[in-house]
């Protein structure tokens with residue numbers, strides 16, 4: 718006798734490749750809509766940072782995650798993930814260079 722099991726939504730999500738989900742979202746909603754979502758999420762992160770500076774509660778981690786997700790989708794759409802990674806490396810090196818001799822300087 719064969720037994721048939723049905724995966725729950727949580728099980729399906731656990732075994733789903735995050736890149737597949739992002740690709741499906743791009744296909745389903747379209748790049749123009751996902752750019753709008755990215756702009757909204759960046760604004761929400763901006764707001765969270767302002768709230769923090771004013772001593773109010775702020776979901777900074779959640780908003781950073783939202784921005785990451787939307788940035789991943791945009792990079793995926795333009796097929797620039799490697800280029801982004803390379804720019805990141807270069808810019809972090811440049812930042813390290815600008816800090817040489819400036820230890821202890823803080824704003």
Ligand SMILES: [Mg+2]
Pocket residue numbers: 758761762779780783
């Ligand atoms: Mg958000």
